[in-house]
Amino acid sequence: MRIAPGIKLRHLEAFLAIARLGGLTDAADEMGVTQPAISKTLKELEELLGAVLMDRGRGGVSLTAEGEIFRHYAGLSLAALREGLDGLEQARMGSDRLLRVGALPSVAASIIPRAAELHLEYGRGATLDIVTGPNGHMLDQLRAGALHVVIGRLGLPEAMQGLSFQQLYTEQVALVVRPGHPLLGSSDLARLPEFPVLFPNRTAAIRPMVERLMVANGIGQVPRRIETVSNAFGRAFTLGCDAVWIISQGVVARDLADETLHALPVDTRITLGPVGISTRAGEAPAPDLVLFTAVVRDVVAHLRPAQPARR
The missing domain is CATH 3.40.190.10 (Periplasmic binding protein-like II)
Structure with a gap:
């Protein structure tokens, strides 16, 4: 079977991102494009292949049988391309x-x-x-x-x-704050919604654990929440205001050791993983x-x- 003419790298990257994240919106956010743009890219790919790769529904998207097959080989193809590019780069740098x-x-x-x-x-x-x-x-x-x-x-x-x-x-998560923070020394999370909160985003490994921590402490929506996995931003933002940063202990181990940041004495064993x-x-x-x-x-x-x- 001939490779369908017109298939481009962006088609494969978009399809694989949608398949992995289970939705057009999340995939669009990750790739830095709009939801209509990634939807159009998926439609173009399906038209080029002459096959329906995904079923769309209110709960997101799911792969069809053809989509499952294509996902496997698209992933291998993309990996092979990256191998080739890495090989060229290594040749230029003299590393094998x-x-x-x-x-x-x-x-x-x-x-x-x-x-x-x-x-x-x-x-x-x-x-x-x-x-x-x-x-x-x-x-x-x-x-x-x-x-x-x-x-x-x-x-x-x-x-x-x-x-x-x-x-x-x-490892478990920690809730860290700047020196002199109003919550410092408090083990009660009831006041957490009063402050800006840096929360792990939906693709973070600790996100499900943190959500369980919130439920276990009777906390619903956190109104002033920023979702991020950026350590540089998290550290700078937390030091500059009264934010509470919810983050893996390993990320802030040195900050806690030298007391640049402080951990709230909250029981986070539910996040242990x-x-x-x-x-x-x-x-x-x-x-x-x-x-x-x-x-x-x-x-x-x-x-x-x-x-x-x-x-």
């Missing part, structure tokens, strides 16, 4: 191997810097290409072959299909991956991230 590592923000701020430092000190193994982003997106990239490994939270069951997970430690190494299941790891994950385990063993206190 690249290890692509996805890191959730909490480990990118705590575990990965030391692991990368040791990796360079050992002077062996591939050049590291470290990226951060939403957990679901990185796991999707891992499954498609665009990443070799993801260090982060255990994904939801549907996100872990075809992947293997090895736990390193457990495993952090570990995700790889593609049934695939023998390359030597470069074996070396790097060994370094990561060594760093975790020596740093011993703080476990939640028993109350």
